[in-house]
Amino acid sequence: MAKSAFGGLLLYSLLLMASCPALCGGNPDAISTKEISPEEAELTLEAESLVQQFAGTLKPQLQAAMQQGGPVHAINVCAEVAPRIARQLSDSSGWQVKRVSLKARNSGTAVPDSWEREILQQFDQRRAAGELPQQLTVAAAVDGKFRYMKAQGVEPLCLTCHGETLDPQVRAALQQRYPDDQATGYREGQIRGAFSLSKSL
Numbered sequence: 275m276a277k278s279a280f281g282g283l284l285l286y287s288l289l290l291m292a293s294c295p296a297l298c299g300g301n302p303d304a305i306s307t308k309e310i311s312p313e314e315a316e317l318t319l320e321a322e323s324l325v326q327q328f329a330g331t332l333k334p335q336l337q338a339a340m341q342q343g344g345p346v347h348a349i350n351v352c353a354e355v356a357p358r359i360a361r362q363l364s365d366s367s368g369w370q371v372k373r374v375s376l377k378a379r380n381s382g383t384a385v386p387d388s389w390e391r392e393i394l395q396q397f398d399q400r401r402a403a404g405e406l407p408q409q410l411t412v413a414a415a416v417d418g419k420f421r422y423m424k425a426q427g428v429e430p431l432c433l434t435c436h437g438e439t440l441d442p443q444v445r446a447a448l449q450q451r452y453p454d455d456q457a458t459g460y461r462e463g464q465i466r467g468a469f470s471l472s473k474s475l
Contacts, residue, residue: 313475314413314415317413317420317422318413318422320367320369320473321369321420321422321424321471322411322424324363324371325422325424327363328359328371328469329469331359332352332355332356332359335355336348336352336431337431339352340434345434345435345447346447348434348435349444349447349451350447350451352435353380356373360373369471370471370472372469372470373426373467373468373469373470374386374390374394374423374468375457375466375467375468376394376395377456377459377466379448379452379455379456380452381452384467389416389421390423390470393412393423394423394465394467394468397468398465401425401427406427407426407427407428407463408427410425410465410468418474419472419474421470421472422470422471424468424469425467425468426468427464427466428460428462428463428465430462432462433460433461435448435458436457436460436466437458437459437460437461438458438459438460438461
């Protein structure tokens with residue numbers, strides 16, 4: 275085998291192994307029944323990288339806001355910073371990057387379409403069956419687009435503004451900024467929503 279051909283095969287094999295949990299819906303056994311193209315494997319890695327950038331940029335800013343001004347300040351930071359990160363990643367990558375939830379906080383941006391809603395419902399079912407939130411990913415070609423979703427699990431940091439019991443000041447701040455807020459009442463480990471990315475094929 276020529277060296278270049280071997281290198282291409284090796285790269286594809288690495289991409290395949292890295293992307294299988296996402297493309298197979300978290301089930302390693304599904305690899306035997308689902309054919310993954312090199313393009314799908316590469317797109318999955320791109321999407322996962324963008325999710326890591328999104329979360330890796332947003333979480334430290336929220337933590338800093340909590341330390342500097344408390345949860346009310348963090349609410350304002352999240353409302354302004356999260357959409358800005360999504361726009362920046364979308365503009366720089368060629369993907370559409372956003373977050374969605376079955377219980378949206380921002381009814382203008384976080385409401386899922388029919389495919390996203392189905393995947394979010396599957397995430398809830400898979401979590402109830404014992405899968406960890408960080409393992410819940412789906413990638414698929416849908417109507418001429420490559421689509422990728424990764425679940426957002428509820429972490430301790432999230433409970434301050436998304437939990438079952440909220441400080442009255444936090445509740446008032448949420449009501450003021452998000453009159454239609456549905457994103458409360460969560461417990462740690464539940465699925466709060468998902469990162470949702472799409473790119474034209």
